[in-house]
Amino acid sequence: MAAVSLLSKTPPKEKTVPSLPPIINNKGRKVSADSAKSDGKNPFTMPPDYELFTLRERERNLQREERAIERKLPVHEKPTYASRMNKKLAAVRQAAMTPESSSTDIKGFDQASRIHENTQFVLATTRERRVEKEDLNNYLNKKREMFLMQYSLGVKRDEIQKLEDIAKTEERKIEAAEQYLEQSAAMFDEFLKENDKNSVEAIKMAEAATKAKLEKVAEIKRLNSQVMAIKSEISRNDDHLNELKTYRQFLNELAPQEWHEVRKRRLEEMKRASDATENETLDEEVYFDNPAQLLEIFTELEEQNLSLIQNSQETEETLDEIKHSRRSTQDRMNYEVQVLRFQISELEKMIEKEEAKSLELETKAKLFSFGEYKAEDQEAMLSTLDKKVADVYNKCIGGNEAAVSTLQMLTAIEGRMEELFEELETLPVEKVESAEKAKEKERRLRMREQKLQEQRLHQEERLKRALERAQADPKRTTGRRLVYRSEPPVLKHQQKHIDDQREKEEEEMQYFFT
Structure with missing residues (x-):
């Protein structure tokens, strides 16, 4: 009774309605069950097939962000493998103790269900746990959560089966x-x-066509060679x-004139009768029937040709x-x-030379006769000149029997x-040159001997005058010595010219008077 009274006195506990786990709507956002109920929409609507992949991609992005945050942490704050495992176990324990968190995260519930299936793990985790009595409301809430999770x-299984069916369909299509x-x-x-x-087959046909073409070409070449041979x-x-025909024409030309006249009359008669066949036979007719006739004509022609050849040679x-x-x-x-x-040109040159010499001699004669020489000296010079001219005349022409004058x-x-010069031109040039050289040599020798003779005579005269001066009595000059006025120096080139x-x-004197 006391117990009953105690129970009756204890205020009744308020019935706590467990909150439904958040539901993921079609847009991938978490929505609570109460808000879904208030909206009047079904909280268990399945998202489309393509959003399952977006959810998976979102979870992967969250994991990448967590890893990036862990990389940025200092070394002493970075978690280890044991700390990460303990964190997961703590999350599982919290999900087991708080049904709200387990209902909100489907992934944590899957992990918790897998952990509860492991008996050793459950015993290890619940060994030190204090078991408390649960009331009806907690039991109902847990059952509701279990139902929702199932x-x-x-x-999810239906969706997986659906995806497998789609995959099988795609495999069948593949x-x-x-x-x-x-x-x-x-x-x-x-x-x-x-x-x-x-x-x-086309190659075989082409080979057959090529073979046929080659055969045709060979046949054409053979026919062309035959045509060329015939041509x-x-x-x-x-x-x-x-x-x-040329032989026949030649024989017709050798035929006598009477046969040509007879043949011409017959042709005229045939033309009047207009018989073509007889005309052809008449054209082919030849006068000579026997080769002996040709031999006779050929012998006659040969004799005529021989006589003509002999005459032509002569x-x-x-x-x-x-x-x-x-x-x-x-x-x-x-x-x-x-x-x-x-000879004319040489004579003209000689005439010019002689005229020049005559002019020069004339001027010299004028100089000689210009008061410097006396008439007696000129007469003596002319007589010596006459003797020299007569001597040359006797040696060149002969004796002066006719007593010709000096000019003649x-x-x-x-x-x-002039005659000698003409004969000299007809003589060989080599002999003339050798004779000229010999005469020139003789003249030079004679001139040299003459100069030596003159030098010897001049030396004798000088010695004679010196001897006379030595033998003569010396002349004594009295009074003042006469001094002549000095002459200007004589230029060398003038002396040389003189x-x-x-x-x-x-x-010239030696040439003309010796």
């Missing part, structure tokens, strides 16, 4: 596609085989025919002789003309000199 697990690809590959292989077969034979026969010989004589005469006349022209003797000497002029005059 319901969520069933929904298998069908593979079979279609295999069929397409088989059809493509058959197409390739058919194509190879067609290509082989060459035709051309050879045509040449032979033309040659025979005329050619006479023509060659005439040409040779004409050529020799022309060469001789050309040579004589050249010689005469050369000089004219004769000049004529003789010496050259004097030597030139001496050479």
Whole structure:
């Protein structure tokens, strides 16, 4: 009774209605059961299939964020493997003790259910736990949570089964596609085989066509060679025919004139009768029937040809002789003309030289006769000149039997000199040059001997004068010595010019008067 009274006195506990676990709506957000009930919507609506993957991706993102936060922590705050496992066990224990947290997190409930299935783990965790009596409300709340968890697990299993069915359907589609690809590959292989077969047949047909073409080309070449052989034979026969026609024409030309006249009359008669066949036979008719006739004509022609050849040879010989004589005469006349022209030019040069010499001699004669020499001296000089001219005349021409004058003797000497010059030009040049060199050498020797003789005479005169001065009585001068006025110095080049002029005059005197 006391117990009953105690129980009756104790105030009744308020009935706590357990709150429903949060439900994830279609948009992936957590919504409480009360709010879902107040909204009047079914809190157990299943999200679409594509949102399951977004939930999984969201959980992975949360795990990545947790790992990133753990990496940024200091070393002494970073968790270890044991601390992470203890944290998971604490979460499981808290989920077992507080049904609200277990109902809010489906993943934690799955882990708790897996842990409760392990008997050793349950005994280890509940060994030191104090067991308290549970009332009816707590029991009902737990049952409700268990129902909700089982319901969520069933929904998940259905969804997994649905996804498996979809995967099987996709696999069947993939298998069908593979079979279609295999069929397409088989059809493509058959197409390739058919194509190879067609290509082989086409190659065989092309080879057969090529072989036939080569045979046709060989046949065409053979026919072309036959045609060329026939054409060459035709051309050879045509040449032979033309040659025979020329022979026939030659024989017709050898025929006598009477036969030509008879043949001409017959042709006119045939033309009047207009018979073509007889005209052709008449054209082919030949005068000569026997080869002996041709031999007779050929012998006659040969004799005529021989006589003509002999006459032509004789005329050619006479023509060659005439040409040779004409050529020799022309060469001789050309040579004589050249010689005469050369002689004329040489004579003109000699005339110019002689005229210059005559002018020079005339001037010298005028100088000699200009009061410096007396008439007696001039007469003596002229007489010596006459003697020299007469001596030269006697040596060159002969004796002076006709007693010609000096001028006539000089004219004769000049004529003789011209003749000698003309003969000198006809002589060989080598002999003339050798004779000139010999004469020049003799003249130089004579001049040298003459100079030596003059030097010896001059030396003798000097010695004679010195001897006379030595033998003569000395003259004594009385009075002041006479001193002549000094002459200006003589320039060397003037003295040299005077010496050259004097030597030139001496050479001229020796040339003209010796």
